[in-house]
Amino acid sequence: MSSSAANGYEKKDVKVSKIIAYTVVLVILFVAILIFLNEYFLYSSEEVYYENVLAPQSAQLQEVRAREHELLTQYKVIDAQKGIYQIPIERAMQLIADDNQKDTNKGKNK
DSSP states (O other), X not given: OOHHHHHTSOXXXXXXXXXXXXXXXXXXXXXXXXXXXXXXXXXXXXXXXXXXIISSOOHHHHHHHHHHHHHHHOOEEEETTTTEEEOOXXXXXXXXXXXXXXXXXXXXXX
């Protein structure tokens, strides 16, 4: 038997610098894992929220959008006696642009 075993304890000191280094590395690793898990949780919860709440469109919203599309893209007689008609928004913008262009050209010719 060795003399240190006979006395019941180790005679040399523990290397404190190694214990501190291992502890620092483990703490940094633990913090990095916690940050990763937190980011993963946030990403997953946002994805689930988007898929379940934001992505699906209600039937009411689809009806409103279809009605809006019809109003913006259809020709329609609103009141024939008064001469009120509905035209597509693109055509209305083109007519206004053409009128403004004519007014601009008239002003230049004077």
